[in-house]
Amino acid sequence: MDGYDKLVPTPTPDTQPYWDGLRDGRLRLQRCADCGKVRHYPRPVCDSCWSMNVDWMDAAGRGTVHSWTITHYAFHPGFKGELPYILLTVDLPEGVRMNARARGIDASALRIGLPVKIAFDPVKDDLTLPVFEPT
Amino acid sequence: MSLYEAGAVTGVGETKYLRGTDRSALSFQLEASLNAIRDAGLKPSDIDGLIPYGHGAVAEDFITNFGIEDLRFSATTPMGGASAVAAIQCALAVIQAGICKHVLISLGRTGYSGGRIGTRVQQMPQFKVIGEFEMPLGAIAPAQLYAPMARRHMELYGTTSRQLAEIAVTTRYHASLQSNATMKNPITIEDHQSSRMISDPLRLLDCSLESDGGAAVVISAPDRARDLAKRPVMVMGVAEGHPDSPSAITQRPDLTTLGLAKAAPKAFAMAGVTPADIDVAEVYDCFTYIVMCQLEDLGFCKKGEGGGFVQDGALGLNGRLPVNTHGGLLSQAHMAGMNHIVELARQLRGEADAQVPDAEIGLVTGYGDMGDGALAIMRRG
Numbered sequence: 001m002d003g004y005d006k007l008v009p010t011p012t013p014d015t016q017p018y019w020d021g022l023r024d025g026r027l028r029l030q031r032c033a034d035c036g037k038v039r040h041y042p043r044p045v046c047d048s049c050w051s052m053n054v055d056w057m058d059a060a061g062r063g064t065v066h067s068w069t070i071t072h073y074a075f076h077p078g079f080k081g082e083l084p085y086i087l088l089t090v091d092l093p094e095g096v097r098m099n100a101r102a103r104g105i106d107a108s109a110l111r112i113g114l115p116v117k118i119a120f121d122p123v124k125d126d127l128t129l130p131v132f133e134p135t
Numbered sequence: 136m137s138l139y140e141a142g143a144v145t146g147v148g149e150t151k152y153l154r155g156t157d158r159s160a161l162s163f164q165l166e167a168s169l170n171a172i173r174d175a176g177l178k179p180s181d182i183d184g185l186i187p188y189g190h191g192a193v194a195e196d197f198i199t200n201f202g203i204e205d206l207r208f209s210a211t212t213p214m215g216g217a218s219a220v221a222a223i224q225c226a227l228a229v230i231q232a233g234i235c236k237h238v239l240i241s242l243g244r245t246g247y248s249g250g251r252i253g254t255r256v257q258q259m260p261q262f263k264v265i266g267e268f269e270m271p272l273g274a275i276a277p278a279q280l281y282a283p284m285a286r287r288h289m290e291l292y293g294t295t296s297r298q299l300a301e302i303a304v305t306t307r308y309h310a311s312l313q314s315n316a317t318m319k320n321p322i323t324i325e326d327h328q329s330s331r332m333i334s335d336p337l338r339l340l341d342c343s344l345e346s347d348g349g350a351a352v353v354i355s356a357p358d359r360a361r362d363l364a365k366r367p368v369m370v371m372g373v374a375e376g377h378p379d380s381p382s383a384i385t386q387r388p389d390l391t392t393l394g395l396a397k398a399a400p401k402a403f404a405m406a407g408v409t410p411a412d413i414d415v416a417e418v419y420d421c422f423t424y425i426v427m428c429q430l431e432d433l434g435f436c437k438k439g440e441g442g443g444f445v446q447d448g449a450l451g452l453n454g455r456l457p458v459n460t461h462g463g464l465l466s467q468a469h470m471a472g473m474n475h476i477v478e479l480a481r482q483l484r485g486e487a488d489a490q491v492p493d494a495e496i497g498l499v500t501g502y503g504d505m506g507d508g509a510l511a512i513m514r515r516g
């Protein structure tokens with residue numbers, strides 16, 4: 001055991017490239033190899049043309065705040081020491097959203113449309129989580 | 136062909152609702168079921184269809200305990216808190232198909248004494264997507280996953296926490312009038328505003344309870360319903376609705392619209408009524424915000440106007456739309472909305488503890504998982 005006491009993802013063959021990308025400092029998104037539609041979270045089938053052919057692309061790494069919550073209660077003991085923390089729902093220019101913690105963003109600055117950029121937080125040897133920082 | 140009046144609620148039953156027990160969830164579910172069957176004037180062995188809430192008792196438990204010799208149908212409707220109302224649609228379909236005469240919909244849980252709702256979420260298969268992509272970030276419990284919907288609504292439409300408080304205050308008052316409710320001390324808007332923040336903008340008093348107990352209803356074929364013990368409550372319209380991006384709220388095109396928005400037009404059209412015809416509404420209330428959002432999705436007001444709609448006691452017994460007259464999940468008990476169906480039937484029979492005078496037509500909604508919805512519209516038979 002490495003002492004990391006929070007919830008960890010269990011990647012599948014469909015999602016592993018996303019997690020590998022984060023570990024390499026890249027935000028990778030699935031793109032349909034046939035019609036080009038970008039999708040997130042990763043999954044086997046394009047909901048636009050039903051193709052199962054998948055490409056992975058590097059996202060620009062920027063976005064704008066769509067919504068948020070500030071958590072004051074630890075629903076899992078591993079997060080107790082981090083309260084309160086901000087969870088952002090962010091619109092990416094690639095046309096999908098993602099969820100990540102805010103780092104270095106003051107709660108009073110939060111508003112719809114606030115620009116943010118992605119950063120990478122290596123929390124343990126084999127796991128890097130995305131975070132959003134001010135631009 | 137429609138399910139209009141293809142079935143009726145003929146029996147309702149509950150256990151005592153508790154916060155603390157050493158009993159099993161199974162015993163609560165079976166006790167509530169027996170109460171509902173007796174209320175209808177039936178024998179347990181008369182039940183020929185079962186739609187139990189998921190993660191609880193299964194058909195084998197009922198066959199064994201009730202001595203059912205010829206069970207003809209069993210299924211679950213896996214929509215979290217929308218399961219119970221969605222089960223009504225399923226029951227009507229199998230009754231209309233001639234498969235069943237008396238379908239039992241039931242739930243028992245030890246939500247307070249057993250596995251807590253907030254932690255149970257992590258183990259459910261419909262949550263595998265957020266389990267991989269959101270829970271490791273610290274977005275774990277429904278309060279955290281739903282809060283961004285409420286925040287977006289507030290930012291777009293100016294909805295306030297004090298407006299959400301109105302829902303908590305009115306619901307608690309209704310619970311104070313009940314013979315069977317777990318939280319009966321009235322609260323004020325100031326009590327809500329000073330309750331601790333859970334996941335902004337949701338405070339403790341925006342959140343529902345965790346409870347022990349059981350609730351159940353019997354749905355019967357119309358030709359049988361007329362001969363039973365109680366006045367039947369006819370199901371006029373029913374539908375379920377699945378939201379866009381049902382496994383992750385984060386990816387939903389419109390964060391402020393729920394699956395109920397798809398179910399509502401179908402159920403109202405089937406029933407042949409409009410929101411203006413509704414005398415009483417039992418609206419799934421896992422969180423205050425979810426009540427307000429559903430009132431919009433049902434068409435009682437436009438999207439964005441829910442905050443104003445719920446103000447000034449509008450949801451009280453003498454308000455413009457009495458809502459959650461039993462105290463709901465916020466103050467009676469968290470029975471995943473089964474208690475909302477029980478209460479609607481009692482209102483339309485005229486036997487509720489907090490009776491809306493002359494209630495003839497009412498509705499009950501379910502809301503579950505990441506936004507699943509269901510709606511049933513009923514009338515006094």
Ligand SMILES: [Zn+2]
Nearest residue numbers: 032035046049
């Ligand atoms: Zn495609």
